[in-house]
Amino acid sequence: MSPQKTPLFPSRLPKVGTTIFTVMSALAAEHHAINLGQGFPDFPCDRKLIEEVNAAMLADRNQYPPMIGITELRNGISKKIERIYNHHYDPDAEITVTAGGTQGILTAILACVSPGDEVIIIEPAYDSYRPSIELAGGKTVAISLEVVRDESGQVASYEIPWDNLKKAINSNTRLIIINTPHNPTGMIWSKADLDQLADLVRDTSALILSDEVYEHMVYDGAKHHSVASHPELAARSFLISSFGKTYHVTGWKVGYVAAPPALTKEFRKVHQFNVFTVNTPMQYGLACYLSNAEHYLNLPAFYQAKRDFFKAGLDKTKFKLLPTPGTYFQCVDYSALDIPQAKFNEADFCKWLTTEIGVAAIPVSAFYEQSTESGVIRFCFAKQEQTLSQALQRLQTL
Numbered sequence: 001m002s003p004q005k006t007p008l009f010p011s012r013l014p015k016v017g018t019t020i021f022t023v024m025s026a027l028a029a030e031h032h033a034i035n036l037g038q039g040f041p042d043f044p045c046d047r048k049l050i051e052e053v054n055a056a057m058l059a060d061r062n063q064y065p066p067m068i069g070i071t072e073l074r075n076g077i078s079k080k081i082e083r084i085y086n087h088h089y090d091p092d093a094e095i096t097v098t099a100g101g102t103q104g105i106l107t108a109i110l111a112c113v114s115p116g117d118e119v120i121i122i123e124p125a126y127d128s129y130r131p132s133i134e135l136a137g138g139k140t141v142a143i144s145l146e147v148v149r150d151e152s153g154q155v156a157s158y159e160i161p162w163d164n165l166k167k168a169i170n171s172n173t174r175l176i177i178i179n180t181p182h183n184p185t186g187m188i189w190s191k192a193d194l195d196q197l198a199d200l201v202r203d204t205s206a207l208i209l210s211d212e213v214y215e216h217m218v219y220d221g222a223k224h225h226s227v228a229s230h231p232e233l234a235a236r237s238f239l240i241s242s243f244g245k246t247y248h249v250t251g252w253k254v255g256y257v258a259a260p261p262a263l264t265k266e267f268r269k270v271h272q273f274n275v276f277t278v279n280t281p282m283q284y285g286l287a288c289y290l291s292n293a294e295h296y297l298n299l300p301a302f303y304q305a306k307r308d309f310f311k312a313g314l315d316k317t318k319f320k321l322l323p324t325p326g327t328y329f330q331c332v333d334y335s336a337l338d339i340p341q342a343k344f345n346e347a348d349f350c351k352w353l354t355t356e357i358g359v360a361a362i363p364v365s366a367f368y369e370q371s372t373e374s375g376v377i378r379f380c381f382a383k384q385e386q387t388l389s390q391a392l393q394r395l396q397t398l
């Protein structure tokens with residue numbers, strides 16, 4: 001042991017441990033379980049995308065790109081958003097390339113939340129929101145999605161808690177974070193939901209952060225309703241998206257934030273000292289790849305087939321399936337399984353499922369600050385059919 005002492009200091013995030021996604025992936029690896037926990041594809045991305053990145057590297061595009069992202073990529077993002085959401089973001093003044101969605105979220109929060117400001121989140125909520133607000137010195141005001149139960153008491157669906165949201169908004173509300181398609185529940189916001197949100201914030205100074213990283217994963221013919229498609233909301237929103245999710249390259253950590261000029265100006269002040277910029281060759285590769293709209297327009301059909309395959313297998317179990325209109329997550333209620341473990345809390349159930357049955361999942365309770373047990377866990381179906389089959393074989397023994 002070194003005789004030198006490291007000075008003690010107060011933690012900036014005293015309540016935060018290691019994120020559940022890392023914990024469950026490590027447990028899955030240790031027990032050789034099939035990892036349907038952390039959300040990432042187990043299949044390769046398109047070779048063409050890799051070739052484009054390689055070509056950029058070989059063409060010596062390896063120095064710092066512009067702080068806000070390369071022009072080609074910002075132009076491509078702007079075109080894509082205009083094409084599908086009918087809103088023009090100026091690529092120079094309104095679009096910034098980020099090191100993934102999570103950095104975009106943290107940077108947006110640091111850019112607009114001052115100590116004492118209130119930020120509303122709707123739980124279950126992605127686990128980076130709350131610590132990001134705390135780092136900015138903001139106060140998290142958490143409300144919960146309404147849990148709708150069926151006659152037998154099992155969770156049937158989730159709904160936006162409009163009354164509570166209305167009550168939570170006041171003159172200290174700096175930001176409201178929404179997430180559609182929603183991780184972990186898979187629910188999606190409708191056009192009417194966006195209208196209702198616009199009604200609630202119209203006479204306030206609240207900004208919106210809309211986490212839309214699963215924007216291209218909506219099923220059964222449904223449409224994703226982006227804040228970009230709603231001019232009134234777009235004027236006060238940071239829109240967050242992720243190429244990792246869309247192009248099956250979660251490890252590349254490239255995403256973007258689109259926001260009106262006044263928001264983008266402040267965003268970039270933080271971004272430049274947060275990551276400065278995002279790696280060059282990936283940006284060139286993504287810019288080429290993005291120019292072919294089919295690469296994202298095909299995604300709903302691609303993932304719907306996986307969702308349906310996984311659902312059909314789960315239908316043979318006693319898990320109760322929740323609706324999955326969007327995302328690559330399938331939530332299930334395990335409370336009616338005919339085994340003693342059905343009484344476990346969600347975290348213990350997931351641990352047991354990983355170590356004893358060999359399938360890792362994520363407890364939905366991890367998306368709440370205060371322990372909230374609904375008997376619901378989340379599986380990721382962004383996997384090869386073979387992986388899903390193997391997992392289903394194991395789950396069907398329950």
Ligand code: GLN
Nearest residue numbers: 021022037038039040183
């Ligand atoms: N968003 C992914 C999920 O919900 C995980 C991201 C991460 O591990 N940081 O599983």
